[in-house]
Amino acid sequence: MPIDASLVGRAFPATQPHPVTAEAVQAFTAAVGSAPDGNVPPTFPIVVAFAALQDFLAAEQVELSRIVHGDQRFRYQRPVAVGDVLTAQLTVTGVRSIGGNDIVSTSSEITDADGGVVCTATATIVHRGGAA
Amino acid sequence: MNDLTPGAELETKTFDVTRADLVAYAHASGDHNPIHQDEEIALAVGLPGVIAHGMYTLALVGRAIGEWTGGAEVVEIGAKFVAPVVVPAEGAAQVTVAGTVGERTDDGLLPLALTITVDGTKVLGAPRATVRA
Numbered sequence: 427m428p429i430d431a432s433l434v435g436r437a438f439p440a441t442q443p444h445p446v447t448a449e450a451v452q453a454f455t456a457a458v459g460s461a462p463d464g465n466v467p468p469t470f471p472i473v474v475a476f477a478a479l480q481d482f483l484a485a486e487q488v489e490l491s492r493i494v495h496g497d498q499r500f501r502y503q504r505p506v507a508v509g510d511v512l513t514a515q516l517t518v519t520g521v522r523s524i525g526g527n528d529i530v531s532t533s534s535e536i537t538d539a540d541g542g543v544v545c546t547a548t549a550t551i552v553h554r555g556g557a558a
Numbered sequence: 559m560n561d562l563t564p565g566a567e568l569e570t571k572t573f574d575v576t577r578a579d580l581v582a583y584a585h586a587s588g589d590h591n592p593i594h595q596d597e598e599i600a601l602a603v604g605l606p607g608v609i610a611h612g613m614y615t616l617a618l619v620g621r622a623i624g625e626w627t628g629g630a631e632v633v634e635i636g637a638k639f640v641a642p643v644v645v646p647a648e649g650a651a652q653v654t655v656a657g658t659v660g661e662r663t664d665d666g667l668l669p670l671a672l673t674i675t676v677d678g679t680k681v682l683g684a685p686r687a688t689v690r691a
Binding site: 450453454456457458459460461463464465467468469472473476477480490491492493494495496497498499500501502505548550554 | 579582583587589592603605625637639
């Protein structure tokens with residue numbers, strides 16, 4: 427199913443608030459093999475950024491198995507800490523079609539419980555429409 | 559901790575990635591895309607096999623930075639996922655993260671120039687990482 431180019435500029439509803447718990451950080455560092463050092467890993471906000479992405483895909487009825495991650499970047503205003511409660515709001519910034527695949531660019535603002543921006547997560551996802 | 563003088567070479571890190579790591583990462587990140595777990599589905603959508611989450615590979619970059627810098631604050635991290643990291647059913651894929659310290663920016667941050675490869679093939683494109691150190 428092609429992704430509708432008219433989505434460009436649309437801001438999707440913010441995700442549910444995601445508490446950054448010590449357990450969640452520990453599970454993440456353990457999966458990656460990092461020694462726990464008290465810091466939240468710099469790619470940890472993918473947890474809430476991915477939730478925003480999943481909400482977007484569900485809203486557009488796109489099957490996750492046809493999605494490949496094209497790129498991902500995080501630019502921080504401040505480090506994430508255990509105890510933060512993060513929310514992400516995704517905006518579609520571009521849709522283009524190349525060789526039967528739709529390439530969707532997104533930017534998600536990740537904010538804390540007070541509404542302050544913690545980081546901006548930009549991502550490109552590739553919807554492998556044609557491959558079978 | 560490594561020498562963070564601009565121009566210094568960072569100690570190259572090689573990390574194993576197993577299917578079990580991907581299962582653990584799926585639970586930790588919430589990304590349960592079956593292409594990272596299920597060979598049949600991965601092949602059915604035209605992939606060469608079960609592939610690591612791109613974000614798993616990028617998380618390994620975060621791990622390397624943490625080890626190099628003694629846990630310095632990361633101000634920016636990102637990359638393009640330019641080649642799949644195929645993870646075999648038995649054994650592991652090996653992701654190598656190499657880097658050098660860049661020139662300090664006007665606002666006092668240190669960019670790291672990184673190369674991330676599997677078997678000599680670059681798997682992350684245009685990697686960017688900047689730390690406050």
